[in-house]
Amino acid sequence: MPARAKISIIGGGNVGASCALWAASKELGDIVVLDIPQAENLVKGKMLDLAQCSPIERFDANIIGTADYKDIANSDVVVVTAGLPRKPGMSRDDLIQTNVKIVKSVSENIREYAPDSIVIVVSNPLDAMVYTAWKTTGFPTKRIVGQAGCLDVARFRTFLAMETGFSVEDINALLLGGHGDDMVPLPRFTNIAGIPITQFISEAKLQEITDRAKVGGGEIVKLMGTSAYYAPASGVIQMTEAIIKDKKRILPCAGYCDKEYGVGGYFVGVPCVLGAGGVERVIEIDLNEGETKLMNESISHVKDLVKVVRDMFPELA
Numbered sequence: 001m002p003a004r005a006k007i008s009i010i011g012g013g014n015v016g017a018s019c020a021l022w023a024a025s026k027e028l029g030d031i032v033v034l035d036i037p038q039a040e041n042l043v044k045g046k047m048l049d050l051a052q053c054s055p056i057e058r059f060d061a062n063i064i065g066t067a068d069y070k071d072i073a074n075s076d077v078v079v080v081t082a083g084l085p086r087k088p089g090m091s092r093d094d095l096i097q098t099n100v101k102i103v104k105s106v107s108e109n110i111r112e113y114a115p116d117s118i119v120i121v122v123s124n125p126l127d128a129m130v131y132t133a134w135k136t137t138g139f140p141t142k143r144i145v146g147q148a149g150c151l152d153v154a155r156f157r158t159f160l161a162m163e164t165g166f167s168v169e170d171i172n173a174l175l176l177g178g179h180g181d182d183m184v185p186l187p188r189f190t191n192i193a194g195i196p197i198t199q200f201i202s203e204a205k206l207q208e209i210t211d212r213a214k215v216g217g218g219e220i221v222k223l224m225g226t227s228a229y230y231a232p233a234s235g236v237i238q239m240t241e242a243i244i245k246d247k248k249r250i251l252p253c254a255g256y257c258d259k260e261y262g263v264g265g266y267f268v269g270v271p272c273v274l275g276a277g278g279v280e281r282v283i284e285i286d287l288n289e290g291e292t293k294l295m296n297e298s299i300s301h302v303k304d305l306v307k308v309v310r311d312m313f314p315e316l317a
Contacts (some may be wrong), residue, residue, distance in 0.1 A: 004029045004030050007031050008078045010079065011080065011083070012043035012047075014229035016233075019237055020047065020063065022236075028241055029061065032072055032075070033065050034065075034072060036067060037067045040065070043065035047063050072109075072113050080107075080110075081122045083102050085124070085226070086124070092308075093308055096312065100312065102123070103132045103136075106133075107132065107133045107136035110133075111139075121145070121146045122232060128305040131309060132316060135316045141279070143279075145279050147232070148179035148253070148269055149175055149183075149252025149269045150238050152179065152216070153173050155213045156175065160190070163209060164192065170193040171191075172194075173190040175213075178268065178298045182298040183298070184269075216228075238251065239253060246276035248274070249273070249275075252270070253272040261299070270283070
C-alpha cells in the first residue's frame with residue numbers, strides 16, 4: 001500500500017487549525033501543525049481534539065501538534081500561515097519587516113527538514129512573503145506558490161450566487177493580479193453554467209460585487225475584529241488537494257512569472273496548473289487593453305513590495 005501523503009502546517013492559529021480541519025475532512029493525508037514553543041500545548045490540544053473527530057467524521061489520519069521542526073520531515077506539502085496580522089497603527093513597512101523575519105526563519109527550517117516539499121504561502125503581505133520563502137529556501141520556483149486568488153475567486157463567486165440565486169457550483173470566475181485591492185477582475189471570463197454573467201447582472205451591479213470581493217477580508221475584520229480563517233484555509237486546501245492528488249487543476253495562485261505577462265521574475269496572481277510537481281504551468285490569457293492596464297498596475301505594486309523586502313533585507317535580493 002502506498003504511504004499516505006504528509007501535510008505540515010506552520011502556524012497553529014485560526015487559519016492553520018482550519019487548514020488542518022479541511023485537510024482531515026477530505027482525508028488528504030497525515031497532518032502536522034507546528035507552532036512556537038510558547039504555544040506548544042495549545043496546538044497539541046487543538047490537534048488532539050481534531051484527531052478525536054475521526055471516528056465520527058470517518059477519516060483516517062495521523063494528526064499531531066508540535067513545536068519541533070523535526071516533525072515536518074518528509075512532508076509532501078508545507079503550508080506557511082505563520083505571521084502577525086496587521087494591527088491598528090501599524091504601517092505596511094512595519095508589517096513587512098516583522099513578517100519577513102518570521103517567514104524567513106520558517107523557510108530556513110523547511111529547507112533543512114522538508115527539502116523536497118512543495119510550499120504554499122499564506123502569510124501577508126502575500127506577494128512579499130512568497131518571494132521571501134523562495135529566496136530563503138532556494139527551492140525551484142515551481143515548488144513555491146502563494147494562496148490568494150483561490151480565496152478572492154471564492155468570495156467573488158459567493159457574492160454572485162447571493163445576487164443571482166443560482167448555485168455557487170455553476171458560477172465560474174477568474175481573477176488575476178495581487179490579493180485584495182490589487183486583484184484584476186475579468187468579467188468576460190465570468191459565467192454561470194457557461195452563460196455570460198452579463199446576461200444575469202448589470203455592469204453596475206457586477207462592479208459593485210467586484211468591489212465587495214476586493215475588500216472581502218476587510219469586511220470580515222470589521223465584523224469579527226480579526227481576520228478571516230475558514231475561507232482562506234479552504235482555498236489553501238483546494239490547492240493542497242490538487243497537488244497531492246496530481247489533479248492538474250487550473251487555479252488562480254501567486255505563481256512565479258518571468259516572461260509570462262511581462263512580469264520579469266516575480267510571484268503574481270495568475271492561472272496556474274497545480275499537480276504533483278507543484279506549479280506545473282502558468283497559463284497566459286490574452287488580455288484586452290483595459291485588463292492589461294489593471295494587470296500592469298497590480299504587477300507594479302508587487303514589485304514595490306518586493307523592493308521594500310530587498311531594501312530591508314539585502315541578503316534576500
